[in-house]
Amino acid sequence: MFATAALFVLASLTTSVLGDQWCEAESYKGNQFLQGFHHMSFSDPTHGRVNYVDQNTALQKNLTFASGDHFVIRADHTTVLDPNGPGRDSVRLESNNVYMNHVTIWNIRHMPQGCGTWPAVWEFGQNWPYQGEIDILEGVNDHSSNQATLHTTADCTVGGARNETGISLGTDCDVYTTGNAGCTAQNPTADSYGPAFNANGGGFYAMERSERGVRVWFWPRNSKHIPHDVYHGLNEVDTDNWGTPFAHFPSTNCDMDSHFGPHNIAINLTFCGDWAGIPSIYNADGCPGDCVAYVNQNPAAFVNAYFDVAWLKIYE
Ligand SMILES: *[C@@H]1O[C@H](CO)[C@@H](O)[C@H](O)[C@H]1NC(C)=O
Ligand SMILES: *[C@@H]1O[C@H](CO)[C@@H](O)[C@H](O)[C@H]1NC(C)=O
Numbered sequence: 001m002f003a004t005a006a007l008f009v010l011a012s013l014t015t016s017v018l019g020d021q022w023c024e025a026e027s028y029k030g031n032q033f034l035q036g037f038h039h040m041s042f043s044d045p046t047h048g049r050v051n052y053v054d055q056n057t058a059l060q061k062n063l064t065f066a067s068g069d070h071f072v073i074r075a076d077h078t079t080v081l082d083p084n085g086p087g088r089d090s091v092r093l094e095s096n097n098v099y100m101n102h103v104t105i106w107n108i109r110h111m112p113q114g115c116g117t118w119p120a121v122w123e124f125g126q127n128w129p130y131q132g133e134i135d136i137l138e139g140v141n142d143h144s145s146n147q148a149t150l151h152t153t154a155d156c157t158v159g160g161a162r163n164e165t166g167i168s169l170g171t172d173c174d175v176y177t178t179g180n181a182g183c184t185a186q187n188p189t190a191d192s193y194g195p196a197f198n199a200n201g202g203g204f205y206a207m208e209r210s211e212r213g214v215r216v217w218f219w220p221r222n223s224k225h226i227p228h229d230v231y232h233g234l235n236e237v238d239t240d241n242w243g244t245p246f247a248h249f250p251s252t253n254c255d256m257d258s259h260f261g262p263h264n265i266a267i268n269l270t271f272c273g274d275w276a277g278i279p280s281i282y283n284a285d286g287c288p289g290d291c292v293a294y295v296n297q298n299p300a301a302f303v304n305a306y307f308d309v310a311w312l313k314i315y316e
């Protein structure tokens with residue numbers, strides 16, 4: 001969520017989309033993720049009990065694995081950690097390219113689960129929070145269902161005209177007045193996150209960022225309502241045929257151009273830290289003892305702490 005110094009390529013500048021038809025710009029499956037994304041090995045800005053490794057280390061330790069239509073990133077699940085040493089090995093990926101208005105569709109089979117886990121699929125501008133952040137899939141400690149969130153500077157609110165199936169957990173997106181909480185919509189169904197998501201074989205997450213705001217949809221794998229263009233990852237998609245999103249952040253009272261810049265796409269898995277590790281949250285989520293001690297001492301608890309992504313498509 002915090003800006004990091006990183007080299008990036010301004011691959012795609014803003015295209016003003018008037019309709020709701022979007023054309024495929026990029027497609028990632030298996031090994032292609034290693035071309036389009038880089039591993040970020042730096043310390044977690046949210047103070048997690050994590051050690052992000054570089055690509056060579058990740059491949060060598062099989063924390064990153066690409067084959068066919070499987071792209072897997074995971075945490076170490078065999079090492080008992082020295083309490084005075086670095087945190088649990090894990091992976092954080094960022095896209096090489098940046099995106100203005102766009103649509104992403106993620107076909108995800110499995111996501112990290114377990115006490116202490118804090119996984120996220122999200123997008124952000126390097127000059128954080130001035131260029132904004134969009135969290136698509138995020139949560140902690142297997143708690144409840146997914147939350148989609150915007151983080152911005154002042155004068156971005158999304159009350160009033162929200163047309164969404166989710167539950168609003170805040171309408172002011174300003175990180176400074178909300179203690180960094182931002183504005184959130186929670187998915188109404190448990191299978192949008194963690195163990196229930198995984199038991200179902202995952203599903204499809206889609207996000208649209210346009211002049212009209214941001215919308216996020218989720219269809220579980222066994223849903224009868226997955227749009228044809230989403231299910232097949234067609235070259236052209238029409239977001240107006242996708243039904244009501246679970247999260248709707250209209251631009252009515254949030255000027256998109258002044259709050260959102262070029263975004264990198266990121267996928268990461270941290271432990272404990274500023275959300276998952278807060279004792280009142282960690283214990284309320286039914287997790288035992290102290291988060292950091294749990295992560296240090298119980299490698300086997302993280303055997304299911306992995307993403308398995310079938311594909312990602314990006315439309316502009
Ligand atoms: C992981 O992603 C979430 C997305 O919201 C972000 O808040 C958090 O800072 C990220 N953690 C790290 C260590 O990058
Ligand atoms: C590496 O990880 C993949 C995906 O989790 C798994 O299928 C494969 O068997 C692992 N390879 C080794 C050598 O452990």
Ligand SMILES: *[C@@H]1O[C@H](CO)[C@@H](O)[C@H](O)[C@H]1NC(C)=O
Pocket residue numbers: 163240242243244245
């Ligand atoms: C809400 O969004 C859906 C999907 O785009 C649309 O069909 C419906 O008419 C919208 N409802 C309102 C009240 O705007």
